[in-house]
Amino acid sequence: xxxxxxxxxxxxxxxxxxxxxxxxxxxxxxxxxxxxxxxxxxxxxxxxxxxxxxxxxxxxxxxxxxxxxxxxxxxxxxxxxxxxxxxxxxxxxxxxxxxxxxxxxxxxxxxxxxxxxxxxxxxxxxxxxxxxxxxxxxxxxxxxxxxxxxxxxxxxxxxxxxxxxxxxxxxxxxxxxxxxxxxxxxxxxxxxxxxxxxxxxxxxxxxxxxxxxxxxxxxxxxxxxxxxxxxxxxxxxxxxxxxxxxxxxxxxxxxxxxxxxxxxxxxxxxxxxxxxxxxxxxxxxxxxxxxxxxxxxxxxxxxxxxxxxxxxx
Amino acid sequence: xxxxxxxxxxxxxxxxxxxxxxxxxxxxxxxxxxxxxxxxxxxxxxxxxxxxxxxxxxxxxxxxxxxxxxxxxxxxxxxxxxxxxxxxxxxxxxxxxxxxxxxxxxxxxxxxxxxxxxxxxxxxxxxxxxxxxxxxxxxxxxxxxxxxxxxxxxxxxxxxxxxxxxxxxxxxxxxxxxxxxxxxxxxxxxxxxxxxxxxxxxxxxxxxxxxxxxxxxxxxxxxxxxxxxxxxxxxxxxxxxxxxxxxxxxxxxxxxxxxxxxxxxxxxxxxxxxxxxxxxxxxxxxxxxxxxxxxxxxxxxxxxxxxxxxxxxxxxxxxxxxxxxxxxxxxxxxxxxxxxxxxxxxxxxxxxxxxxxxxxxxxxxxxxxxxxxxxxxxxxxxxxxxxxxxxxxxxxxxxxxxxxxxxxxxxxxxxxxxxxxxxxxxxxxxxxxxxxxxxxxx
Numbered sequence: 001x002x003x004x005x006x007x008x009x010x011x012x013x014x015x016x017x018x019x020x021x022x023x024x025x026x027x028x029x030x031x032x033x034x035x036x037x038x039x040x041x042x043x044x045x046x047x048x049x050x051x052x053x054x055x056x057x058x059x060x061x062x063x064x065x066x067x068x069x070x071x072x073x074x075x076x077x078x079x080x081x082x083x084x085x086x087x088x089x090x091x092x093x094x095x096x097x098x099x100x101x102x103x104x105x106x107x108x109x110x111x112x113x114x115x116x117x118x119x120x121x122x123x124x125x126x127x128x129x130x131x132x133x134x135x136x137x138x139x140x141x142x143x144x145x146x147x148x149x150x151x152x153x154x155x156x157x158x159x160x161x162x163x164x165x166x167x168x169x170x171x172x173x174x175x176x177x178x179x180x181x182x183x184x185x186x187x188x189x190x191x192x193x194x195x196x197x198x199x200x201x202x203x204x205x206x207x208x209x210x211x212x213x214x215x216x217x218x219x220x221x222x223x224x225x226x227x228x229x230x231x232x233x234x235x236x237x238x239x240x241x242x243x244x245x246x247x248x249x250x251x252x253x254x255x256x257x258x259x260x261x262x263x264x265x266x267x268x269x270x271x272x273x274x275x276x277x278x279x280x281x282x283x284x285x286x287x288x289x290x291x292x293x294x295x296x297x298x299x300x301x302x303x304x305x306x307x308x309x310x311x312x313x
Numbered sequence: 314x315x316x317x318x319x320x321x322x323x324x325x326x327x328x329x330x331x332x333x334x335x336x337x338x339x340x341x342x343x344x345x346x347x348x349x350x351x352x353x354x355x356x357x358x359x360x361x362x363x364x365x366x367x368x369x370x371x372x373x374x375x376x377x378x379x380x381x382x383x384x385x386x387x388x389x390x391x392x393x394x395x396x397x398x399x400x401x402x403x404x405x406x407x408x409x410x411x412x413x414x415x416x417x418x419x420x421x422x423x424x425x426x427x428x429x430x431x432x433x434x435x436x437x438x439x440x441x442x443x444x445x446x447x448x449x450x451x452x453x454x455x456x457x458x459x460x461x462x463x464x465x466x467x468x469x470x471x472x473x474x475x476x477x478x479x480x481x482x483x484x485x486x487x488x489x490x491x492x493x494x495x496x497x498x499x500x501x502x503x504x505x506x507x508x509x510x511x512x513x514x515x516x517x518x519x520x521x522x523x524x525x526x527x528x529x530x531x532x533x534x535x536x537x538x539x540x541x542x543x544x545x546x547x548x549x550x551x552x553x554x555x556x557x558x559x560x561x562x563x564x565x566x567x568x569x570x571x572x573x574x575x576x577x578x579x580x581x582x583x584x585x586x587x588x589x590x591x592x593x594x595x596x597x598x599x600x601x602x603x604x605x606x607x608x609x610x611x612x613x614x615x616x617x618x619x620x621x622x623x624x625x626x627x628x629x630x631x632x633x634x635x636x637x638x639x640x641x642x643x644x645x646x647x648x649x650x651x652x653x654x655x656x657x658x659x660x661x662x663x664x665x666x667x668x669x670x671x672x673x674x675x676x677x678x679x680x681x682x683x684x685x686x687x688x689x690x691x692x693x694x695x696x697x698x699x700x701x702x703x704x705x706x707x708x709x710x711x712x713x714x715x716x717x718x719x720x721x722x723x724x725x726x727x728x729x730x731x732x733x734x735x736x737x738x739x740x741x742x743x744x745x746x747x748x749x750x751x752x753x754x755x
Binding site: 057148151 | 422423
């Protein structure tokens, strides 16, 4: 006991600056993350909505009058008679996988391309980063115009080569393909830059050694580049998955989840269900908790898989 | 030491100041609300607000079209300002499609505007959430008997009056006279069957699309109502959107598209495409409301304003035309710090004279019977024609969930147009969506 206290004291004497630096972060994270999270989890067990939460309307102060209703929100969302949760979850899976896969492979390809000595490399890099620099909502609106069935630039161009106007955002499969394509367009630059950074940290001696040993360029890519990128790849794939899973603006602004529910993913569906009409905060919280849970489970398994393959992370 | 004293001074001064400010706010707001909240104290408001002594500022959220309509509303504010110099109006134009959400967020936090232009379907919802001040006995509800009954009905919730109708509207059949003539049709179609034949004739002979259907639920209502159907029956608490009549109405609309009388609409920007085509003379007929007329006149097809024809929506199988009654109401925020001034503002804006002015300038339809008698109102040829439409239009349900009824209809109308769902299946899913928020209905 005494030794523990003594160790703590010694640790404080030695590392007091580290503790001092951690305190503001802890406070801010507590205020911005932990408290809302706990509150959200609590709300998901209640029937809170716009009618019964506290509000101040001028002189009128209405106190909270919602009740704890246990797991009813969860059973409603997961197993309710008109619940679309599972079909939306399945679509979210397709969306997330397609987006992350394309983000990573295209980003990797572009990064490898841009890592070579190339005339005008700086210009390419700037141009390729552009989609990422444009605010997402502007991209979404711009693409919505490009993809419009009547008077859209894309259909106009396709008309020029004899392909009839396609209803890009108005038919189920095409709408999903379109929003995935736009999300890929928006997200590839980040992957490219991150991987480019990773590529530049691979020592060139490794490539020289491989070349001396007679490795083909494919073999060099496979046995030097990819292993060298492992840490970066692991991080960006995890980030990309979480971002795609939660990518709200592209879908919401381009199709609103439509036509019907054809492009609805969990976050957009949660928003529409909870905030259309009288706002259902409990339902929104329930979706929030479910989404976080899914992502936590995913991240845990992902990290465990990485660790199993020898990655310390 | 010296510094510390100074800091203490500054602290004390700011605290004192903010306390004073808070007290000031509380003082002024409680005095205004005590004179304005109850309907019993109403009579004093009539004069009380007119003789506003201390200058106050009220905020008005206008949701009208910011390019075509807003300037005329601002004209009225200038007039108001000269009549009531002590009431300053902070005019804010809020995009219509975001206004409902913004208002609700602001209303919960006590930061909502004093006066709001609310769509008819929002009024009951806001009132049910206690965001609105009741208007009986206030200056805002002066000459209540002068209002047309149908637009007024959307302002009543739970037996109380929470707004006064600013403008009323209904869908009508707008048509390009020249194109119809080219197709050899002299009279606008009066039934859905004639609508189809006319549209096909235009397509065959006039080199334009006969009809463009905006694929939104609101624009489907004439078909549902026309066939004798409805979304819900309020007095029986019954969901009837998937009943046989409504399904028949949807089938009529789909048949217009399938038969080629109307092109397959753009599901994402249908309204804009409809307007673009109609204004350019590429579309001969549309179903649209009086709000669109000012926009139509900016198009080359209506450079000659006389070319725009206005007729009631064609009658469905029930034999009657069924246009949905729309419009907007003036509502006053319950938490307003300047209730008397807000009531005064609503009264002024909604006077018969000012309604007639807006009718003359914009073709907006007055909600007061007496406004139609004024020369200004009949000066705009659109107004008398729409008046005939309004008189037969179908009011929408004034229930708290009224604003939610159209979203599922939007989605499933699109599904039916896309061919993904049969008419019955599409309306069945609308009904199933309704059950989520109309819990104890059958």
